[in-house]
Amino acid sequence: MNDTGHDALESRVTELETRLAFQEQTIGELNDALAQARLELSAQTGLLRRMMDDLRQARTVQFPDASEEPPPPHY
Template sequence: MEQEQKLAALSARVDELESRLAFQEDTLAQLNDVIAAQDSQIRALAAALRELGEKYGDLSFEMQGGSKASDEKPPHY
């Protein structure tokens, strides 16, 4: 009788651990999805920031009276 109670208690503990493991696996999958989405957003924001930085640099240079080297004709023309 005592053996059966120990076995039942052990079985209940295993069931609880399996339930917790399933919950943790689901949580990890959800977190992974969030991290992947954030990584994509960060990459897009970084690209947009680089583009804005380049535009700001070009605009700042033009406002100071300069011109882009690519817009100028070489001296032999």
Template sequence: MSASLEERLTELEVRLAFVDDTVHALNETVATHDRLLHDLRSAMERLRGDLVAVRGALTHDARDEPPPPHY
């Protein structure tokens, strides 16, 4: 019975080591994705600002035009 208990304990230790490795790998993946998401959000905000600037430059206000020559 003792050998069986020792084998079971060894099996649990091996499984725990694999779980620890998996959790570590997943944690690195999540951290990488978090950094990527942060970078993408920053880029999107910059693009949004650029779009607002371009829209502002392309907007045509009739009040800015000189009056027609017949006035």
């Protein structure tokens, strides 16, 4: 292989190594973002569950028997 061919091959390998490093960095950043999103979703799910439990409890206190619940306004 002549010097021009060797230089071209070396340039291509360097370009591929650079792309690979960039892709590995991007995958790491995406993994971190996904992990953070999962943590946030878990926290929001827990909050929603607690709010629903509180709402059920408040409704039970206000209307202990569903048959005693007043009809909706459109009746």
